[in-house]
Amino acid sequence: MIRKWQLLTPLLLAAMLAGCTAQQQTENTLKKDIPAVATTETTISVPTSSPAAVTPMPEASPVLEEEVPAAKLYQMNKVFRFVPIEESAPKDVVLLTFDDGPHNETVLTSILDTLDKHKAKAIFFVNGYRVKQNPELLKLIDERGQAVGNHSWDHIDLKKETKAVVEKQIGDVQKDVDALIGKKPLFFRPPYGSGGDLVKETAKNHGMLFMTWSNGSLDWDKSAKNKPEVVIQNVLEQLHPGANILMHELEWTADALDELLTALENKGYGFINPASIALDS
Numbered sequence: 001m002i003r004k005w006q007l008l009t010p011l012l013l014a015a016m017l018a019g020c021t022a023q024q025q026t027e028n029t030l031k032k033d034i035p036a037v038a039t040t041e042t043t044i045s046v047p048t049s050s051p052a053a054v055t056p057m058p059e060a061s062p063v064l065e066e067e068v069p070a071a072k073l074y075q076m077n078k079v080f081r082f083v084p085i086e087e088s089a090p091k092d093v094v095l096l097t098f099d100d101g102p103h104n105e106t107v108l109t110s111i112l113d114t115l116d117k118h119k120a121k122a123i124f125f126v127n128g129y130r131v132k133q134n135p136e137l138l139k140l141i142d143e144r145g146q147a148v149g150n151h152s153w154d155h156i157d158l159k160k161e162t163k164a165v166v167e168k169q170i171g172d173v174q175k176d177v178d179a180l181i182g183k184k185p186l187f188f189r190p191p192y193g194s195g196g197d198l199v200k201e202t203a204k205n206h207g208m209l210f211m212t213w214s215n216g217s218l219d220w221d222k223s224a225k226n227k228p229e230v231v232i233q234n235v236l237e238q239l240h241p242g243a244n245i246l247m248h249e250l251e252w253t254a255d256a257l258d259e260l261l262t263a264l265e266n267k268g269y270g271f272i273n274p275a276s277i278a279l280d281s
Contacts, residue, residue, distance in 0.1 A: 128153030
């Protein structure tokens with residue numbers, strides 16, 4: 001019996017070895033047939049669509065308000081008074097004017113403030129040499145909505161001067177004022193109210209209306225110096241419809257102005273806007 005197992009044992013071992021070899025070959029074959037699984041993640045690129053191009057909106061241009069020319073309501077007659085062009089325009093009105101500036105900021109500002117208080121417009125007849133000395137005061141007159149007039153360069157009696165001198169005295173003021181505020185004066189008043197045909201023609205050639213006055217406040221006279229009440233009295237005593245009132249850039253005139261304008265309003269008078277004056281009077 002023992003002899004028999006001795007003979008079978010080698011055969012059993014050989015069979016077992018053959019089985020293991022076959023199993024190993026089978027596993028190797030399977031490994032070849034099954035691809036290895038990647039252990040790293042694959043990054044997938046997803047195409048992104050570009051944002052739609054946005055066309056910028058054009059910036060809106062600022063809307064500029066066009067200055068509407070004032071209607072011409074008044075014309076000046078031969079004695080420098082103003083009369084209505086249309087029947088609908090009030091007759092009881094006056095033109096306020098101030099000569100010989102600009103030279104005193106405090107006085108000028110006081111006058112401008114009083115005009116604003118009464119919603120009144122005026123013409124400031126300036127001298128060229130003072131414009132050169134005080135350009136900022138000229139700009140102030142314009143910025144405050146008041147009209148600038150030409151009163152010659154040196155405040156000399158133009159009636160006694162040559163054509164060349166008259167032209168320079170008037171023309172230089174036009175140029176300097178235009179350079180500072182972008183507009184030329186439309187009104188001319190000769191110093192001392194003295195101007196013949198030559199002066200009138202020269203003013204007209206520069207596009208200006210020549211005028212003197214019809215109501216003198218006499219604020220320049222020594223009788224009114226430092227006396228606002230005298231200035232008021234002088235104007236009221238000469239008051240008439242369409243009055244062309246002459247005043248100056250003086251401290252006592254500035255002090256008188258509020259009471260004077262109030263008195264005029266109480267009498268039913270209004271104030272002519274220089275822009276409403278026809279220049280072909």
